[in-house]
Amino acid sequence: MAALERRWLTRALLAGMAVALGSCASPPADYRPRYALITPAPGYGPGRAAQGAAVVPEACLSAEPAFLETAGPLLPPGCANAYNLAEMVERRSDLLHGRRLAPAPAAPTARAARRYIDGDRPRTPPAPPSAADVSTDQPGRGL
Template sequence: MNLISSMPRLPILMTLCLLAGCKTHLDPVSYSPGYTAVTRADGRVELVPDACMQPAAQDDIGVGEDFQPLLPPGCASNLILLQMVEQRSDVVQGRSTGSVMAAPVGRAAQVYIDGYDREELRRRQAEQQANTDTREAR
């Protein structure tokens, strides 16, 4: 007799049922992606993420004196985003994008596909520049 057939099937079935009910991933953390304008004591107005207005994390586990309060979920991410944008107002209201500069990409693709060498490329660019200069002179 082998080991599996000698074991009662009920405990195996119960173990499989318990394992099937286990959660295998965490739910995404939800936080506010919004920003609020806050006036400081010196009169300056700054944007502050709404997620940072929430209270700091509490010691729910009971770590005790080793517990260090952390930022609320999403606060650090929103602060970093606020530092990365060109204009801080972009996080509140975005801007429309400009036209794409397709000429350099097209030129690079043509050189790659057609296999032009550097001298041929320089000659073509000089011709294009000369044509542009003559058009602007008119």
């Protein structure tokens, strides 16, 4: 009877440790900037309906900006970085959902691999003239 109780106690202890250690592991923080599509309310503007929408970093939508006593109110953490990334994209719609990738340019890689496998050496261009090859004694020819 004591051996059976010890076995169950050992199993319960191991299960409890597994649960405790499993809860310690958390996924890494997600630092990817996220963007929201903000549309103006109907009737916004001087007597007309809203014309367009804006893509805004979610980090900038925080109600409370960071505050330092020496510097005063600051942008929320991550807002400036996400804003700068948004300014660098080719298309604003890429911030909300990406585009399909184009096919990879495999031809140059395949040619290089074929040259390496076959042992072919690429042709080297002629070397540029050196300073010793250029004569300054003749008129109209010199540096």
